[in-house]
Structure formats: C-alpha cells, structure tokens
Amino acid sequence: xxxxxxxxxxxxxxxxxNESFFRLTQTRFAELLAGAADPGHLAERLEAAERxxxxxxxxxxxxxxxxxxxxxxxxxxxxxxxxVIAEIIVAGREMLAHPVHLLPHARDALQALAADxxxxxxxxxxxLDQERKLAQSxxxxxxxxxxxxxxxxxxxxxxxxxxxxxxxxxxxxxxxxLKSDVLPALASGARGVHVPHGLTWALEQADPPQAxxxxxxxxxxxxxxxxxxxxxxxxx
Amino acid sequence: xxxxxxxxxxxxxxxxxNESFFRLTQTRFAELLAGAADPGHLAERLEAAERxxxxxxxxxxxxxxxxxxxxxxxxxxxxxxxxVIAEIIVAGREMLAHPVHLLPHARDALQALAADxxxxxxxxxxxLDQERKLAQSxxxxxxxxxxxxxxxxxxxxxxxxxxxxxxxxxxxxxxxxLKSDVLPALASGARGVHVPHGLTWALEQADPPQAxxxxxxxxxxxxxxxxxxxxxxxxx
Numbered sequence: 286x287x288x289x290x291x292x293x294x295x296x297x298x299x300x301x302x303n304e305s306f307f308r309l310t311q312t313r314f315a316e317l318l319a320g321a322a323d324p325g326h327l328a329e330r331l332e333a334a335e336r337x338x339x340x341x342x343x344x345x346x347x348x349x350x351x352x353x354x355x356x357x358x359x360x361x362x363x364x365x366x367x368x369v370i371a372e373i374i375v376a377g378r379e380m381l382a383h384p385v386h387l388l389p390h391a392r393d394a395l396q397a398l399a400a401d402x403x404x405x406x407x408x409x410x411x412x413l414d415q416e417r418k419l420a421q422s423x424x425x426x427x428x429x430x431x432x433x434x435x436x437x438x439x440x441x442x443x444x445x446x447x448x449x450x451x452x453x454x455x456x457x458x459x460x461x462x463l464k465s466d467v468l469p470a471l472a473s474g475a476r477g478v479h480v481p482h483g484l485t486w487a488l489e490q491a492d493p494p495q496a497x498x499x500x501x502x503x504x505x506x507x508x509x510x511x512x513x514x515x516x517x518x519x520x521x
Numbered sequence: 522x523x524x525x526x527x528x529x530x531x532x533x534x535x536x537x538x539n540e541s542f543f544r545l546t547q548t549r550f551a552e553l554l555a556g557a558a559d560p561g562h563l564a565e566r567l568e569a570a571e572r573x574x575x576x577x578x579x580x581x582x583x584x585x586x587x588x589x590x591x592x593x594x595x596x597x598x599x600x601x602x603x604x605v606i607a608e609i610i611v612a613g614r615e616m617l618a619h620p621v622h623l624l625p626h627a628r629d630a631l632q633a634l635a636a637d638x639x640x641x642x643x644x645x646x647x648x649l650d651q652e653r654k655l656a657q658s659x660x661x662x663x664x665x666x667x668x669x670x671x672x673x674x675x676x677x678x679x680x681x682x683x684x685x686x687x688x689x690x691x692x693x694x695x696x697x698x699l700k701s702d703v704l705p706a707l708a709s710g711a712r713g714v715h716v717p718h719g720l721t722w723a724l725e726q727a728d729p730p731q732a733x734x735x736x737x738x739x740x741x742x743x744x745x746x747x748x749x750x751x752x753x754x755x756x757x
Contacts (some may be wrong), residue, residue: 341617343649354590357608363603366596370606374591381577413579413671435649438743484744 291450296408345411350377391453464491527686531696581647700727700738
C-alpha cells in the first residue's frame with residue numbers, strides 16, 4: 286500500500302457527541318405527543334419521515350425539525366396544536382445551540398497526527414451548524430482542510446483526497462459510521478477506520494466490510510496514532 | 522490593478538431565479554393566514570423572524586420554512602391549525618423541487634469567460650439545495666470551482682480567491698447583492714460587479730459603494746464579457 290499522507294476525520298460522534306442530542310430531542314418529542322402515539326410507533330414514523338425527506342432536506346437539524354413537525358401532524362391526524370409545534374421548533378433551536386462535547390482522546394489523537402499528516406475534517410449536516418461546532422470545538426487550527434458535504438460517496442472522498450492530499454490511495458478515513466465514513470472511503474481506494482460510537486442513527490447502519498486489508502476497527506481514538514504508526518512501519 | 526485571472530459568480534438571482542420563488546411562497550403563506558393577519562403585517566413579521574433566526578438557521582429554504590411556521594403560530598396567537606402548517610411544509614418542499622430558471626445571458630457570459638478565466642461559483646444557502654440547482658442548471662462543467670458558504674465576508678472571499686486563483690487582487694466577484702456579493706468582495710481587494718435583479722430580499726439590501734475604481738454596475742450579464750475585456754485592455 287502506498288505511504289499514508291492524509292487522514293480524514295468524520296465529526297459528529299467521531300470527534301464530538303451528536304446522536305445523543307438527537308435522542309434527547311426525540312425523547313422530548315415523544316413526551317409532547319404522549320397522548321397521541323406510543324414512543325415506539327412514533328420513533329418508527331419519524332425514521333420513515335427522515336428517510337423519505339432526506340432527498341429534500343439532506344442531513345442536519347433543520348430537516349430533522351421539519352420531519353418531527355410532519356410526523357406530529359400525521360400521528361395526531363391533524364389535531365396537534367400550535368403550542369406543541371412551537372415546542373418542537375424550540376427543541377430544534379436548542380440543538381443548534383448546544384455546547385460541543387468532545388469525545389475522549391479526540392484532541393490528543395488529532396494533535397499527535399497533525400504533526401506528520403494532512404488532517405482533514407469531512408462531515409455532512411447543516412453548513413452553519415457544522416461550522417459552529419468546529420469553531421466551538423477548538424480543534425479548527427489542527428485541520429489542514431475542512432469539507433462540509435451533502436453526501437459521502439466514493440467519488441466525493443476521491444475528490445477531497447485529491448484536492449487536499451495525494452489521492453485516496455495515500456489517504457485514510459476515520460469515523461463512527463460504516464455506511465458514510467468507512468465503506469465509501471474504502472470504495473474510493475482509501476483505508477477506512479471504524480471507531481464505533483454507542484449510539485448510531487438508524488439511517489447510518491451498515492454491515493462491516495468482508496476481509497479487506499485496508500479496513501480497521503479500533504475501540505476509541507486513543508488507538509489511532511498507534512495504528513497509523515504500525516501501518517507506516519509496515520509499508521515496504 | 523493586477524491582471525484579472527479569476528471571476529466569481531453568485532448563483533441565486535445572478536445566474537438563475539430564486540427570490541421570485543420565495544415571493545410566490547410568501548403569497549401563498551399570506552393566503553393561508555388571510556383570516557389572521559393582513560399581508561403587509563405578515564411580511565413584516567416574517568422578515569423580523571428571518572432576521573432573528575439567521576444566526577441559528579443560516580440562509581436557505583429550510584430556515585425560511587421554520588420561520589414561516591413560527592410566524593404562523595405568532596400571528597394567530599397559537600391558534601393556527603395543523604393542516605395550515607402542513608401546507609407551509611409542502612410549500613417549502615415545492616421550493617426545494619422547483620425547476621431552475623436560468624437568467625438571460627447567464628450561460629453565454631459564463632461560456633465566453635470560462636475559456637480565458639478561472640470561473641468560480643460562490644453561493645450561500647442550503648448545501649443540498651444549491652448543489653441540486655447547480656446540477657439542474659447544466660452550468661456545472663463551466664466552473665473551475667464551486668464554493669457553498671455559510672456567509673460571504675471579505676475573509677471568506679480572500680480565502681476562496683487564494684485557494685482557486687491568484688488572490689483577491691486578481692479576482693472579480695459578480696452578483697446581484699451589493700451586501701453579499703459586491704461590498705465584501707471589494708473589501709477583500711477584489712473587483713466587484715453589481716448586476717441588479719428586480720427583486721431583492723430585504724436582508725440583502727445595502728447602499729452602493731462610494732467612488733471606488735474597482736466597482737462596476739452592469740444592467741445584465743450580456744455586458745460582462747465586454748467589461749472584462751475593457752479591463753484587460755486597460756491594465757498596463
């Protein structure tokens with residue numbers, strides 16, 4: 286394998302908490318609609334709405350809020366009251382203002398690797414929201430490049446690793462989502478490192494790749510510098 | 522002035538229609554709430570909500586829809602019904618699916634200039650929505666680079682013109698918004714060309730710059746290749 290020069294990091298639930306805020310909001314959503322639908326049914330309907338709306342809204346909090354409002358109207362058969370909808374909007378705005386909680390080892394791993402590699406942030410979601418989280422994270426200066434994208438496809442990874450590095454063959458992508466971070470990065474020709482997070486959004490679930498020498502799985506980011514070092518030593 | 526090498530174009534209401542779709546939706550919004558508020562008052566409240574929410578939602582259709590829902594709840598003092606809110610959501614989804622209407626001379630001007638200059642698209646709004654419009658416009662292949670940004674500041678223009686060209690001193694920005702396209706581009710050191718559009722969103726209004734030899738105003742894009750040619754000839 287070609288020498289590694291470039292390492293891409295996913296942001297949400299790889300460097301900082303994200304899904305836990307969505308889950309908190311979903312709990313509040315279920316409480317607001319407790320009289321109209323049981324939580325399990327509501328979660329199903331919300332997932333279906335998110336899936337159906339993804340092509341219109343893309344990833345991020347604003348689309349999530351619009352999907353919640355849509356589901357609130359559906360499950361109440363049009364009887365949900367305006368104050369409940371106002372609460373959903375407030376919950377969304379609170380998500381957009383929540384403080385950033387870095388995940389353990391995120392800063393140390395980035396600092397250790399930024400000295401020797403081109404370190405990139407590659408994330409999807411609402412543009413402004415991702416920029417805010419990056420600014421609040423205090424990690425901004427460690428990145429050689431930041432790419433906020435609408436989709437994570439092999440073509441998009443290939444283009445980013447060509448633009449900021451030396452192509453996908455010399456790159457690695459690190460993230461908590463097999464579906465968005467690992468599988469398409471592998472398909473682009475890069476290495477893929479899965480760092481599982483306890484909570485994964487239903488729309489991000491996928492099976493791990495079959496025996497692929499470019500695929501790695503680590504329990505947390507403290508293991509990343511060692512993995513990169515081992516790969517560098519192993520390169521002939 | 523240094524030789525021009527790079528020309529940035531705004532997208533919405535510079536290359537294709539945008540504000541007219543927002544106005545159509547606002548008319549529909551006013552009809553939906555005709556019993557609760559007169560159109561003038563409603564427009565004021567909506568503008569105030571958009572201004573207040575800009576820091577949370579950024580620019581784009583999804584934030585606009587959330588602001589409309591918020592205002593519908595406000596002006597009805599919480600009595601707006603769920604079916605009306607569902608209509609607002611549908612109107613927003615239709616905006617996200619509307620066909621792209623190129624403005625006159627957009628394609629010709631771009632084609633004429635793309636042969637000799639680095640032509641960039643620099644736009645704000647929802648990431649996915651702007652990507653969709655670019656894909657539908659059929660103009661994608663003419664651009665050397667595409668930047669979808671959350672804000673248009675002098676620093677952002679300087680960074681983009683450094684990344685894709687030879688710096689702001691050798692760049693020009695073309696757009697319908699004095700506030701977003703012309704003034705910050707001038708402040709970055711670039712030339713700024715204002716191409717007014719009949720409809721301008723209240724939050725984009727600004728006064729033209731005082732006597733600045735790098736500021737130009739043209740009635741439509743058919744005048745742009747001639748302006749660029751004249752500037753090139755005038756450069757010593």
